[in-house]
Amino acid sequence: MLNKNIETFIACDKEYSEADFILWGAPFDSTTSFRPGTRFASSAIRHESFGIETYSPYLDKDMENDLMAFDAGDLELVFGESEKVLTQVEIMTAEIAKDGKIPVMIGGEHSLSSAPIKALLKKYPDLQIIHFDAHTDLREDYLGNKWSHASVIKRCWDMLGDGRINSFGIRSGMKEEFEWAKEHINLHKFNFLGLEGTVTALEDKPVYFTLDLDILDPSVFPGTGTPEAGGVSFEELRQAVLLLKDLNVVGLDVMELSPHYDQSGASTAVACKIIREILLTLKNKPSSLNIK
Amino acid sequence: MLNKNIETFIACDKEYSEADFILWGAPFDSTTSFRPGTRFASSAIRHESFGIETYSPYLDKDMENDLMAFDAGDLELVFGESEKVLTQVEIMTAEIAKDGKIPVMIGGEHSLSSAPIKALLKKYPDLQIIHFDAHTDLREDYLGNKWSHASVIKRCWDMLGDGRINSFGIRSGMKEEFEWAKEHINLHKFNFLGLEGTVTALEDKPVYFTLDLDILDPSVFPGTGTPEAGGVSFEELRQAVLLLKDLNVVGLDVMELSPHYDQSGASTAVACKIIREILLTLKNKPSSLNIK
Amino acid sequence: MLNKNIETFIACDKEYSEADFILWGAPFDSTTSFRPGTRFASSAIRHESFGIETYSPYLDKDMENDLMAFDAGDLELVFGESEKVLTQVEIMTAEIAKDGKIPVMIGGEHSLSSAPIKALLKKYPDLQIIHFDAHTDLREDYLGNKWSHASVIKRCWDMLGDGRINSFGIRSGMKEEFEWAKEHINLHKFNFLGLEGTVTALEDKPVYFTLDLDILDPSVFPGTGTPEAGGVSFEELRQAVLLLKDLNVVGLDVMELSPHYDQSGASTAVACKIIREILLTLKNKPSSLNIK
């Protein structure tokens, strides 16, 4: 007797009850202003993940042995209904957090990140954000839409307030956004300068890590809606991820792959590999976190 | 002294005041459920229209001499805000209709068609719809979203009621939609059988013509979000358009080209050519229409 | 508590025990002589099947209600090892046939078809073949390789002998193959002329139906390794499938989609739709077959 076809991100096939990390896909791109397509990311990442190995020669760890992860597949999200979708994602995250596990969202457009942050903030009132991105994402709204992916960090600030958002790699935005950031968040332009200090400052706090993959240079990662020249290399990103290893990361997301824009598949492969490195780098259980 | 760069659909460069047809682009695809990309259609159509001639050897008419048309460019529509966008389109259409001109929307996703129909219904209470499409578009909602492109004809029915919508070429939908259609609209499956009779029946009534280009077979028109095998040929569509020549068409749209899915450009060229044929076929002025 | 991610061809999510049709993917293309890539077909078909509806307006049947089907996912086949792979497929088919169900293989290269035929021939010694294809596939070997996809029908003949293979739509091959065919199989060139007679002749016999999708014209189906101009239309293929409705089909396959060669996705959509039409057309249970 045969079994139904199960598809997961590579080696994320443990049982839910025993897993530390719970991945799910969030195929949604309705507010994307320039070029849509991130809806295809989670499925492509899951499928192409079998092109990489489970073992990291950087970390000398293997997903098969050193990681307990579970992939719940894609949420069914209604295109064109931002608020409904954000609620769905928030409920999903809350459920996972309640079970003592770490939620890992694979986007999808960046606007979705405010939903798991909203859910986790209830559990961790002192939640801090580490944000890797090419773009400020600090618009109050985009042509009147406050749920746009260009506004997501502003929406997070609405919830967290000053001084708790730490952005790195930012190389594009309106002048007003950069001005506003000076007063309200810790925005680091162009690269990861300052990340070590940030990690030290946050080491006993609960942290949400949101990774907009367009922080990477378009040469490394052309598969994204808004390619922005002058980004970091894969190696720079990998080493920045490594710096996060002692943080108490209670949730994370990896957003904004738009796989159809890179028909070589290299962008998807980059996404798969950085997800592997993140999962193998982070501490496994929120229950073991040193959160004061 | 140089002039600013003006770009229009080929030969749609008359002055607004003297034009009969007013074209505009509606770059919006936020509710598209399968593959987005129709937002790029109006710009691609405008740009690639210079690959066709202004003269139709089928009709022996030339857009330069036999047509007064004006291209207003693209509306700036907010992604992810269906209701706001529909209002924008409705206002645009109403303004054009008020000036005694025929609105021609180049989409964009099909959900937008309910907006010009809403505007024109105020001017023409007896408005009838001719609808060419592969899909029924008769869902009450799609996962709760009643403004989905899968619901647009149902939204039109909400406004018009029974017997005033005439669909042709339909080859995909839920069983329930086909069942419902039997009672409420004139749905013709697979091809244009019955179009001549419909035209005769509508000849003294105001008609809105909505063309979802995916009525064409994917071999002819692969550049669309939901390719559905078994459609009509270009020649069949062209001849069906010709049948509309004596109707009092008071507004029209051409929707659902997703140009990036056909990198040969053939789908965009098909869209350009059918727009030319439509414009050269239809009567030029609503003011000269025989509407009882 | 969340569930693991299950992915099936649309509506093929019934339980194995209650299903009549058992689908599986056979991602293998190692002998493909011109352009490989059919290994990606089964996964693409499964994924893109959600772009079509479960309801067929042609047949007025719905996969949700009128079909019991199960999708076992992809076999893990070793590239470059034809004989090992054929054995795997043969075992899979035998198991399904033993359970009284109809095996449905989604290829993959055409060479694989000899394996389910070998398995079913043991159960049905009077097995007949209906073969839709652009190519004869009658080479004794291809550069010495007798398991090449150019030899698959010859391999079937090795097992079945004269008069039991009925090929349709053939428009390419070596002169020697066409000559040989005259003596040994029922080869119909270019189209489906003669299919009605064949169906009548086979109506009380067990039949294996092997569909090489390149029978379709490349305009309809460019996503294949060896595009061969002059093929049948989708509508011609659909009507040919309809003619099979009274046959006792005990196994079938749908082969040779190479999805990457058609980046519009139209070829994959064609494959999905024809699979739906085949499944809804055929009798559901071999146990109910009129096999003498």
Place this chain on the structure above:
Amino acid sequence: MLNKNIETFIACDKEYSEADFILWGAPFDSTTSFRPGTRFASSAIRHESFGIETYSPYLDKDMENDLMAFDAGDLELVFGESEKVLTQVEIMTAEIAKDGKIPVMIGGEHSLSSAPIKALLKKYPDLQIIHFDAHTDLREDYLGNKWSHASVIKRCWDMLGDGRINSFGIRSGMKEEFEWAKEHINLHKFNFLGLEGTVTALEDKPVYFTLDLDILDPSVFPGTGTPEAGGVSFEELRQAVLLLKDLNVVGLDVMELSPHYDQSGASTAVACKIIREILLTLKNKPSSLNIK
């Protein structure tokens, strides 16, 4: 000891001295007004020709046994220098004609066709032209350039005068071109209606056959610079070619494939197959022609 790598169109590997047909590539596209790329055609056709068979089941002839053809490779043509290039092609053609062989040019843009016609007109003063195309190509000049590919048939008329050019399949052009054609050439719109009569009328005259592949519908042949909807099918073209079998064709060309615009390769495969059918259809030797 190894041999240098020789590449020819399939089965066009006979010795020059014994060959009847001499093929060469003309990679030039400098005047192409819309989208260039036909420069890549001859090389792509040569390379992809190994995807078709040497045997035609339509004609029951095989290039290996029933044809003596030779492929000289590509001419080295200087981009941007139309007049120099036309002279090169003219000299090439004259040399081949002098050797009693039939020149077969694989383009490249259509403007080149005037060069072999010029060369052959010297040998055959009564030369007639059969021209298959989507476009009139009758502009006196294109923005002042009289060697544009939009002017090639006008350039031929400059040499031949009234009544000797027979165009078929024309579905695009300026109104003035269609008007002018009525007085000067035999222009048949849209399809091959009238070809039989033309063939009868020309049967004892030397004929040059120029085939612009964009006569095919873009669904069949998207790989061209100016896709023009509404063309003929492959089967219609194949049957039209068959009608030419009794003509005294003294030279021919197959132009305007732009292979990069069709990444499926189907357009190139269509070009290869129609070239095979043409070569196997035509009489082999000008020396055996019934030219009065």
Place this chain on the structure above:
Amino acid sequence: MLNKNIETFIACDKEYSEADFILWGAPFDSTTSFRPGTRFASSAIRHESFGIETYSPYLDKDMENDLMAFDAGDLELVFGESEKVLTQVEIMTAEIAKDGKIPVMIGGEHSLSSAPIKALLKKYPDLQIIHFDAHTDLREDYLGNKWSHASVIKRCWDMLGDGRINSFGIRSGMKEEFEWAKEHINLHKFNFLGLEGTVTALEDKPVYFTLDLDILDPSVFPGTGTPEAGGVSFEELRQAVLLLKDLNVVGLDVMELSPHYDQSGASTAVACKIIREILLTLKNKPSSLNIK
């Protein structure tokens, strides 16, 4: 009443009379020897420029407030007529220079650069050239064509003579070109070493800046006709541009994007961003230049 559709490079929508920089597109690629397609660059750059912001976080300047620029659209250039085209470009440039504004040409193939240089040389007899490129472009002719894009710097030298051309980043050419360069121009291989000294030496002279974008590594900029491995990074190019800030640049061009070869759009985005950085870096008015 609606307005005609105006399209410009982002924020280059000031009035001509008040603008300092006048952009125009030069869609021409007829002499391109390897792969054409730069004709599509100016239109793609204009269209995709809305994917970047008007604000530069590198320079802390905003195109909206800190720049007066005007986009005149594309010149209509005749394919295949180099000399006519060069004259058109020369006249365009002379007109702009006469009005005291800085001409900015967006190519198109590099051969065009000799035309604005010819025009500006009349106004600024001491004109110097700074040339960023992968290729020497110093051939006397290419297969007899002296207006080839492989000869453009040699054509400039014909007008300027020794010591006034400063090339950087050169990593490809014939041996003879590199030898010749040693005597006649200042050629810097591979990178920007020596650029600071060159800027110092030229600081009170009128300078034309010609940027062949293929100086960038193909990983950053695959969208070009002749990808040449081993180029500079975006960051290296950006910093090189910054070094030009004190020069008296009286004209410039940005050439050789071939957008279709990079379907991710990243190459076009790179071109847009470097144009923004150049415009915001350079002094605004030739009338304010310190030219001795």
Place this chain on the structure above:
Amino acid sequence: MLNKNIETFIACDKEYSEADFILWGAPFDSTTSFRPGTRFASSAIRHESFGIETYSPYLDKDMENDLMAFDAGDLELVFGESEKVLTQVEIMTAEIAKDGKIPVMIGGEHSLSSAPIKALLKKYPDLQIIHFDAHTDLREDYLGNKWSHASVIKRCWDMLGDGRINSFGIRSGMKEEFEWAKEHINLHKFNFLGLEGTVTALEDKPVYFTLDLDILDPSVFPGTGTPEAGGVSFEELRQAVLLLKDLNVVGLDVMELSPHYDQSGASTAVACKIIREILLTLKNKPSSLNIK
């Protein structure tokens, strides 16, 4: 009288008898586990090589004058028959080596490399291997197939034993492979650290150089079956090749380009340029080698 069309890698058109380097293509990819397509590499490399120059400004050498090379074209290899194919390649290599020339294989999948190594080991029993790659390629077998491209270095070790294989750039593999490597081969992770020492140690020994191009970062070289982020740059690879200049290289290969996955052509251009640099760097004649 015309000549048959000869196509070679640029400037590899010397006579066989006088050539030092003998290139041939090995179009085979049947065991490729993830994405096939390397079969198209040798033909693409040969064709696109005309986009680079014969002169290297890095080495100040020119292939026209400083190199004697011959291109034998592609071997005809049977897909799906690894052992047969390996024998063909071994015989080819042995013949070339017997003639005192250096075999240069252009792949094709990496599994083929064991064949020339087997042939050369008979001539040079002390043969050493320098191996540049992203992947360990040390699996004993892949799903039972010991001739898989994931096993090629293990197959080489079967013949050579411990300490004679020197791998560089390795960044992917199973944990077991990395463990095994510690005892048996000299595996250098991630980059070329240690290459200088290796070269010194091998300087009087016969060396086979096998280059899997996926050692390059996917940003530089997306055209490969298994893109693996974090690779070396073109410049790093070029400098590593330069280090090999004093070695006694008796055979080499350049493998794993899969050109269709990079439609920009940049990957193919990279392959062409590195082949040029390798050929111009290495000593020309094994007969002049200092092999002890």
